[in-house]
Amino acid sequence: MKHVLIKENEAGQRLDKYLHKCLKEAPGSFIYKMLRKKNIVLNGKKASGGEKLEIGDEIRFFLSEETLDKMSGISPLISEECPDKEIAEYEAAYDKYKELEIIYENHHILIVNKPEGILTQKAEAGDLSLNEWFIGYMLYQGEIRREDLHTFKPSVCNRLDRNTSGMVICGKTLPGSQKMSELLKNRDLHKFYRLYVKGKVRKASLIEGYLVKDEKRNTVKISPAPIQDKSSYIKTKYEPLKVFEDKTLLEVELITGKTHQIRAHLASIGHPLLGDYKYGDKSFNDSYKKKYKIKNQLLHAYRLEFPELEGEFAELSKRIFTAGTPRIFHSLEENGQKQQI
Known part of the structure; x- marks a missing residue:
């Protein structure tokens, strides 16, 4: 007989889900049969598998060592460690x-x-x-x-x-x-990005559309209307921070979060990201690559804003965190010819 005490990182999940992790090689039918026959019990009682585990719960396995070895693979039940x-x-x-x-x-x-x-x-x-x-x-x-x-x-x-x-x-x-x-x-955690785009953007805006993936090419396309079973609704909000002669520093709020959303969405309105060779302007990128050695899109996840939270997550309630932009952002600003928005 083996037993396991549930700790914080196992609590909060269903018993059957936890058992599938412990008995990796066992089919679901075997696990539910063992529960019905009380060969696996929770806190000394028969369990269905749907119970939500709590810290301190005890699971007992009335199974032979041979069965445990066969069904567990690498498991805490047989006291083996991570490879x-x-x-x-x-x-x-x-x-x-x-x-x-x-x-x-x-x-x-x-x-x-x-x-x-x-x-x-x-x-x-x-x-x-x-x-x-x-x-x-x-x-x-x-x-x-x-x-x-x-x-x-x-x-x-x-x-x-x-x-x-x-x-x-x-x-x-x-x-x-x-x-x-x-x-x-639930989109309760607000994510903001800093980025440089081609051209002058003088007004804040909210843009919407539909994103279509091309899995083979690992690219996406933006459509103004939905395409049945092939598209995802996207919403992107942006605001110009500094306008230069040929580029703009933007702050973007990613309201929906889809693959390459910011890059493709801004490119679709004529303002591709500086350094983005997948969706951007090659000649524009090449000029900056030659001068600043920029090889990839200048896109930085700059700020996180948490909503009001309670209980064990109250410490994060309405907190705002920022991560300073990479040095290249500052080099472009220092060497650019800034204009009024």
Whole structure:
């Protein structure tokens, strides 16, 4: 017989979902059969699987060692640790990116300023992304143990393109991850970006449209009208901060959050991002590439505004966080010929 005590990062989820993580090789039918036969019990009682786990709950497994070995794979039930290969990735990522700027941190979340050129999450095996850095950071700080990674892995909550810099929210606990996901899904967490675009933009505006993905080319297109089953509604708000001879520094509020939304939406109205070779103006970009070595879009996730929050997240209520723009933004401003808006 084996038993597991539920901790903070396992609490808040359904029992059957947790069991699927523990018994990775077991089909759902096996798990529900074991619950019906009371070979798996919750707090000493028969359970259906739909119960919501709480801190301190005890799950007992009246199963043979052989069955546990077969059904668990790598699991806390058989006291195995996270594979050394994974741990090595987390440690390598933390060592590589250990100078990253942490904007804010509490028990539940961490906000980090991601430089351009770093993946938020790995695209293929062997990548060292911000997500691996974050788990490495948690291990290094002693806030999570190797064995804890079987049932909960800290993770980033929002994604930025590799060449977009700025603030990424990371969930340190399951409640933190769940709350940030809720805020992002409901659009209660307001996200603002700083960027340079081609041309002079003198008035603030709210633009809407429909975004259509081209998965093969990893691009999107903007349509003024919906395309059945193929498009997503988008809304982008922007305001000019400084106007120069051939470009404008904008602040953009991303009201909806879709793939390449800012880049494609602004390009569709004639103001592509400076440095954006996928959606932008090649000759315009080339002139800045030659002078300033700019190779990618100048897009920075600058500010986060939290809504009113209560309970264990009250510390974040109405808080505003900013991440300073990269040095190239200031170089362009210092060397540009500014005009009145």
